[in-house]
Amino acid sequence: MITVLLVGQGNVAFHLKKAFDAVDEVHCLQISSRNISVVPKADIAIVAVSDDAIAEVSTALNTPLVVHTSGGMDIEILKNNTRKGVFYPLQSFSKTKKIDFSSIPIAVEATADQDYQLLETLGNFISTKVSRINSKQREILHVAAVFANNFTNHLFHISENICEEHQIDFDLLHPLMLETASKAVNLKPQQAQTGPAIRNDVQTIKKHLFLLPEKYKEIYQILTDSIQNGN
Amino acid sequence: MITVLLVGQGNVAFHLKKAFDAVDEVHCLQISSRNISVVPKADIAIVAVSDDAIAEVSTALNTPLVVHTSGGMDIEILKNNTRKGVFYPLQSFSKTKKIDFSSIPIAVEATADQDYQLLETLGNFISTKVSRINSKQREILHVAAVFANNFTNHLFHISENICEEHQIDFDLLHPLMLETASKAVNLKPQQAQTGPAIRNDVQTIKKHLFLLPEKYKEIYQILTDSIQNGN
Numbered sequence: 001m002i003t004v005l006l007v008g009q010g011n012v013a014f015h016l017k018k019a020f021d022a023v024d025e026v027h028c029l030q031i032s033s034r035n036i037s038v039v040p041k042a043d044i045a046i047v048a049v050s051d052d053a054i055a056e057v058s059t060a061l062n063t064p065l066v067v068h069t070s071g072g073m074d075i076e077i078l079k080n081n082t083r084k085g086v087f088y089p090l091q092s093f094s095k096t097k098k099i100d101f102s103s104i105p106i107a108v109e110a111t112a113d114q115d116y117q118l119l120e121t122l123g124n125f126i127s128t129k130v131s132r133i134n135s136k137q138r139e140i141l142h143v144a145a146v147f148a149n150n151f152t153n154h155l156f157h158i159s160e161n162i163c164e165e166h167q168i169d170f171d172l173l174h175p176l177m178l179e180t181a182s183k184a185v186n187l188k189p190q191q192a193q194t195g196p197a198i199r200n201d202v203q204t205i206k207k208h209l210f211l212l213p214e215k216y217k218e219i220y221q222i223l224t225d226s227i228q229n230g231n
Numbered sequence: 232m233i234t235v236l237l238v239g240q241g242n243v244a245f246h247l248k249k250a251f252d253a254v255d256e257v258h259c260l261q262i263s264s265r266n267i268s269v270v271p272k273a274d275i276a277i278v279a280v281s282d283d284a285i286a287e288v289s290t291a292l293n294t295p296l297v298v299h300t301s302g303g304m305d306i307e308i309l310k311n312n313t314r315k316g317v318f319y320p321l322q323s324f325s326k327t328k329k330i331d332f333s334s335i336p337i338a339v340e341a342t343a344d345q346d347y348q349l350l351e352t353l354g355n356f357i358s359t360k361v362s363r364i365n366s367k368q369r370e371i372l373h374v375a376a377v378f379a380n381n382f383t384n385h386l387f388h389i390s391e392n393i394c395e396e397h398q399i400d401f402d403l404l405h406p407l408m409l410e411t412a413s414k415a416v417n418l419k420p421q422q423a424q425t426g427p428a429i430r431n432d433v434q435t436i437k438k439h440l441f442l443l444p445e446k447y448k449e450i451y452q453i454l455t456d457s458i459q460n461g462n
Contacts, residue, residue: 051432072427072435090403092410092425097417099410105403131403140397141404143439147447148390148404149411150426151454152383156412157420158462159379166371172321172336172362173372173379174416179323179330180380181387181412185405186328189388194323195381196303201282204303208374215462216378222453223382231389231446 002122005042005063006030011093012069013048019101019126026125036060044122046087047078055079065115071142074135075109085110085119088138089127092149101126107133107141158216165213197227233353236273236294237261242324243300244279250332250357257356267291275353277318278309286310296346302373305366306340316341316350319369320358323380332357338364338372389447396444428458 004020006013009032020028029040033049036057045063047054054068058078066078067085078084086109093099106123108130110116116132123130133141156177163170183192196204205224209217235251237244240263251259260271264280267288276294278285285299289309297309298316309315317340324330337354339361341347347363354361364372387408394401414423427435436455440448 051435072432091407092414092423094414094418094423097414103406105406107403129403131400133399137397137399139438139442140393140399142435143442144390144393144399144401144404145407146426146428146439146451147386147393148408150424150428150458151450152386152408152411153415153420153423153425154428154454154458155378155383155386156415157424158457159375160420161462162371162375162378166368168364168368168372168375169362170375172338172360173375175334175336176322176376177379177383177412177416180383181408183323183325183328184384184387185408187325189384189391192323192325192384193381193388194384195377197377197381197385201303204282204373207370208377211370211374215457215460219382219453219457220377222450223385226389226446226450227381227385229446231392 002026002044002118002125003042004028004122005040005045005061006048007036007045007057007061008033008048010048010050011095012089013046014095015093015099015101016046016048016069016089016126023125026122033057039063044085044118045080051077065110065118067110067119071107071138071145074139075111076135083110083112083115085115086135086138087119087123088133090141090145102128105129105131107131107138109134109138158219162212162216193227195227197224200228233257233275233349233356234273235259235353236271236276236292237279238267238276238288238292239264239279241279241281242326243320244277245326246324246330246332247277247279247300247320247357254356257353264288270294275316275349276311282308296341296349298341298350302338302369302376305370306342307366314341314343314346316346317364317366317369318350318354319364321372321376333359336360336362338362338369340365340369389450393443393447424458426458428455431459 020026045061045066048069058080066080067087088107090105108119160170251257276292276297279300289311296314297311298318319338321336339350391401
């Protein structure tokens, strides 16, 4: 039995709690980060709070092993006096959206080898994709995730905005959006590239730049150039 | 029974043929665009060839109604002497990837009302999402699709590139990519926006710009600015 103290009440904590509660071998307690004057005993404390609160919350913890769940933060952000680690589930969570935790990659890091083993065991209870990733690699993974999630989502938003400005139903693009991700996962994204930029269809590119509102012209141009330059 | 002459052998023609062949009420003949000296009789000719070949191919056709399948082309690109229309399935097709045609939106346009009815009937045999979209609206839809498909796919490619340069397995990002599209479809993309840009996490943004190769810095900066400006 592994006893886990989950600190935080955000989206990551919410989904981790649900995942751990479905496992017989894990006993999971959850507390708010605003309520850590008395810390319940546990084998591992998982600090699932916003990046800028990790350091402060961790100072209050005396659990033998304290880990954070952030993609963008070094293991050294933890300021507890006990041992440290990272348990980073690589997914974008919302409380309103159900998720199958078993397919979510978990990037695990620990200074001590026995801690890594423990975190790996814990990870394997809820996911089939646990891997050892150090802070340097996780930093790169985090930049890559900004492109694959934050920026693509913003492009979806721009797409919606363009439709709405012309009273066109954005739902028409939904199957294309889902297929775009599915294709990039099943083929290499470079092989899936289509459109006026890769075809160097100068007339269409010119027409699109003319149609677009000022605020989107530069993004269109730079992404078109990047595709054409083979970057 | 509607008899369809499908001209072209690319991805769109390939999937339309499969979809029509599954419908009893449609008889579908397919010919190559290089082989239109003798044109079989049909109710509708569907010109599913590359954008720059549509005009030339259409001049050779004397089918009562000739339509093209392009998102980016005006109905007037057709140069046949008979009636004209558009039958645009809004999806990114590959021969190697199976697709459920019934969920693909088909944007239909025709000059004559009876032709629109015929194209709508034909569309309804293979899809549950047929809608009337004129050339002007389709132009906008096409720009929106460039953002939702071409550009997001390029960002997936950049993401893969960043991973590969640091020997990190890109597969780790696959669930995130699929969830990004799924979230943007199920929530509004603006509500799904997360990451350092929207949080104005200046330290992380600085670190990412430092980590990125020169060729990706400008894209990172411009998309970050766009998110922060609420564009």
